Amino acid sequence: MPVPEGSGFGVNNLPYGVFSQRGELPRVGVAIGEQVLDLAELAASGLLADRRWFAAGSLNSFMAAGRQVWQPTRDRIMTLLTDISYRDEVEPALYPMSDVELHMPFTVADYVDFYSSRDHATNLGRILRPGDEPLLPNWTRLPVGYHGRAGTVVPSGTPVVRPCGQRKGEPEPVFAPTAKLDVEAEVGFVIGVPSALGRPVPTGAFRNHVFGFVLVNDWSARDIQAWEYRPLGPFLAKSFATSVSPWVVPVDALDAARVRPPAQDPEPLPYLRCDEPWGLDLTLEIEVNGHVVSRPPFAEMYWTAPQQLAHATVNGAALRTGDLMASGTVSGPRRDQRGSLIELTWNGTEPLELPDGTKRVFLEDGDTVRITATAPSPDVDPIGFGEVIGTIYPSPT
C-alpha cells in the first residue's frame, strides 16, 4: 500500500470511521494513507468476519464486540494491506478520501468532560478568581469532571452557529450573541464495552472497555459560562456544539506513544493508582484560519485516561457503548502551548496577532478552527489523529 509521508495514516495506525460515497449508505472504513478501506465490502466478500459490524452507520456494534474482536480484526486488516497476495481483492475496496463523506463515527451515549490539565486549571483559576489560590483543594485529589450534552456532539466540519445567551450586565443581565466564543482543544476516549450498574471499573481494566481516542473541540461561550456556572457548573456555555474528529484511533495504535505521566503529589487514593504508564505523548496543534496559534502537549496532562475512567465509575455508574470522555482543555506551561483562547489572550486582555496581520481575542464570525494531533509510532511517520475542524457562523438575527 502506498502511504504518502505525512498522512499520519500508516499501517500502524488504522483508525476506524464511518464514511459514504454519494448516494450510498454510510458504512465502516479504515483510513490508510489518503484512502479509505471499505470494511463492509471486505466483509461482504468474505475477507473479514462479521458483516453486521461494518455495514452499519456507526461503530457502536463493532465497539461493543470487545477486545477479543478488535485485536484479530486489526491484525487481519494489517495483513490484508501488507500481504501482496490480497492486493487484487483489497484494491477495489479502497476509495480516495477526497471522494467520500465522513460522518459521526459513533453514536454518543453519555458525554463526560474532565478538567485534567494542571496548567489549564491554574490559568483559569488565575483569570476567573484572581487573588485566590488558583487550584481548588479537590483538584489534586480527583479528576474533576462533569456531564456535557451528548446530543450536540457533532462531527468535524459541522458549522458552529454563534450561540445567544444571557451574560452578566449592570443593572440587568444582557441577552445577546456570545462575545467570547472560544475553543477547547481536547483528546477524548470512547467506550466500547459497557459495564454493569454498581460495578466500578478499575484503572487496570481500561483496555478492556476503551475502543480508541478522538480529538475534541469543546466550543465554549465564556461570557455565558461566567454568569451561569454557579453552583451547578457549565450548561448552555457548552451545550450548543462539541466537535469530534471522524477517525477513532485504536488504543493499540498508541503503544509507542505511552509515557510516564507527570508525578502526582499528593499520592492519589488507591482507586486512582495505576500500575502502567498511561501518559500519551501527543502533540496537538490549533490553527485559526490556517495559522498555528498553539501546540498543546498532551503528555503533560496530570490525570490520565485510566484514572478518569476509574473515577467516573467508582460510584457504580454504568458505562455504555459510545460513552465519550474528554480530557479537558490541553494546555502546557508555555504561552504557545495553551489550549484555549481565554488562556492565549488572558481573557481578551492580550490579543493574539495572527501572521495575516489580524488580531483575535475570541473567535469572530467566519473564523475556522482546525485541531490536529500526532503521536510517535514505530515507523518514521507519526500516528495521525486527522483533524477536527469548524467554522463560525453568525447568530441568526
Next chain:
Amino acid sequence: MPVPEGSGFGVNNLPYGVFSQRGELPRVGVAIGEQVLDLAELAASGLLADRRWFAAGSLNSFMAAGRQVWQPTRDRIMTLLTDISYRDEVEPALYPMSDVELHMPFTVADYVDFYSSRDHATNLGRILRPGDEPLLPNWTRLPVGYHGRAGTVVPSGTPVVRPCGQRKGEPEPVFAPTAKLDVEAEVGFVIGVPSALGRPVPTGAFRNHVFGFVLVNDWSARDIQAWEYRPLGPFLAKSFATSVSPWVVPVDALDAARVRPPAQDPEPLPYLRCDEPWGLDLTLEIEVNGHVVSRPPFAEMYWTAPQQLAHATVNGAALRTGDLMASGTVSGPRRDQRGSLIELTWNGTEPLELPDGTKRVFLEDGDTVRITATAPSPDVDPIGFGEVIGTIYPSPT
C-alpha cells in the same frame, strides 16, 4: 371500565408505559384503574392505527410521532375504554397490573436537571454557604440547570446501591460509602419531537415537543457532592442512579392542573416569558419506609417547564426524542414540604422522627423511599402519577 376510586388512573389520565408479561417481549400499554391496556394487541387487531409504535420496548417511536398522532390516539383510547360497543374487543387486551412487569418507559437521550424551586435553592444556599446571600445573583434571572448521566436513569424499583466516593477529610480526603445518601423529589418532562441544531424552541412551542411528565428521584450523595462540585458542578454525587416512575402522564391529562405560577420578580428576559399559565398544581408525597415525611407542592415552582425548555435550547442546542428534563427538588415554604432529607434534617442537625420510633438524618441501608403525586382532574378522582420507588442496598465491601 371499572376504575377503583383512588387508583389515580381514571379515563382522564391514560398514562403510557412499557410492560411485559412473563416470558413475553415488552410493549406499550396504558394504565387504566388497576389494569394495563395492551396497545400492541389493540393495534394488531386493527383497533389502533400503527403497530410499530406500540409493539416496541420503549415509547420513543410513538413519542417522536408528534401531537398530531398523540391527540387522536388518546381520543381513540378514551373511546375504546368508554364505548360499550368495544367491550368485547378491548377486554382481552386488559391485564391486571399486579401480573405484569413495568419497564423503563423510554430510552433517555440527554438528562438535564434544573434547580427551579426557590425554597429548595434558598435552603441549600443557607445550609452550604451560611452567612452569604442564599440565592446567587443568576438564580432569579434564569432556570439554573446542568446535565446529568442519562445512562444511569433507571426505572422505579431498581435497587440503589449506596455509592462509594471521596469526601472531604482532614488532613486527607476519605474514600468510603457515602454517609449522606439523600433523595430529591422531582417532576420531569420528556421530549417527544426533536428540534434542529441552531433553532431555539420558544416557550409557546412547549406542547409541540413535550410528550408528558414523570416523577423523578434524583438520588444524591451530599458528602461526595460537597467535595467535588466546585467549579464544574455535581458529578459522581448524582451519576450512580436517578429513578423515574414507569407511567408517563400525557401533557393533555394535566389541563385541569394548570395554574398561574408564582409571580416572577425581576421580570424575566423576553425569551423566558410565557403567555400561558404553566404552573402545575401537583402535590408530591415522600414516604420513607411507609411513613409520609413530606408533601412538596409543585405549584410553588418558580421556573415553569416551558421556561426550562426555552432556556435549555436558547443557545441552539438540539432536542432529541427521549430527552428528560427534571424540575430540580420540589420544596415548599414549610418544613413538611421540603423535598430532600438535607433540607428536612437541616444537613443532619435536626433528625427526623418517624412514627415507627426510628430517627433518620440521611438514608440507611434497607430504607425504601416512595414518591407519588396527584393532580386535580375534571373527575372527582385526581390524576395519579403512580410511584417511583427505590430501596437502598449496602455498598459492596
